[in-house]
Amino acid sequence: MSEPSTDIPENIGRNDPCTCGSGRKYKKCCQRKHRLQKESEKKANEPHRLVGSKTIPWKVYKVLKQIHQNNALGLFFDLTHDSGPLRERFADKAAFIEAIDQGEEVLPASPDFELLHFRLDPPDTYMLLREDDPKNQEVSFQLLTLRRNEVDADGESREVEHEGYRIWDYKNARLQRDSFDDEVPPLDTFGVAWHPAT
Numbered sequence: 001m002s003e004p005s006t007d008i009p010e011n012i013g014r015n016d017p018c019t020c021g022s023g024r025k026y027k028k029c030c031q032r033k034h035r036l037q038k039e040s041e042k043k044a045n046e047p048h049r050l051v052g053s054k055t056i057p058w059k060v061y062k063v064l065k066q067i068h069q070n071n072a073l074g075l076f077f078d079l080t081h082d083s084g085p086l087r088e089r090f091a092d093k094a095a096f097i098e099a100i101d102q103g104e105e106v107l108p109a110s111p112d113f114e115l116l117h118f119r120l121d122p123p124d125t126y127m128l129l130r131e132d133d134p135k136n137q138e139v140s141f142q143l144l145t146l147r148r149n150e151v152d153a154d155g156e157s158r159e160v161e162h163e164g165y166r167i168w169d170y171k172n173a174r175l176q177r178d179s180f181d182d183e184v185p186p187l188d189t190f191g192v193a194w195h196p197a198t
Helices: 033-042 057-072 074-078 085-089 093-100
Strands: 114-121 125-132 138-148 164-175
Touching: 033 138, 057 114, 057 125, 057 138, 057 164, 074 093, 085 164
Parallel strands: none
Antiparallel strands: 114 125, 125 138, 138 164
């Protein structure tokens, strides 16, 4: 089996022979890899132009909705915190985009999810989202965690060129309707502990 070519051909048709020499049509060979490669290399809006030092969490949420609607996967990755768990799960932007493309990851803030509430627990801000189809016995939730770029993995201040919120991590859960008392399940459902102020 031929390795996908890293040189993206110009003016090649889907049904043309693939330039890698496999003998297969381009659409059945390197086209998908090249599309992901182009997406990961695309020059996106710089995160600090969308989320700055004075941007509040609500505005970050609106930015994420726009990213989802525009399918700007590379930009979503650029908005993640470089010390966070999300970055640890993926070697680079291309790996993240491929995971989304394969359905292994689900971007948060899709149009199907509504924002239930914010919870401030410095250094983190949590956003709980819900997708609720009354016909289903299960309710889908997403917990999105934001952390300011100028705060490191240990919660300590650090020097950065651009301040403002970044995506620390997000988690998905599907809960039975009768497993929580009200419409907002406790955050420990997602493995998040509350850090009371001292």
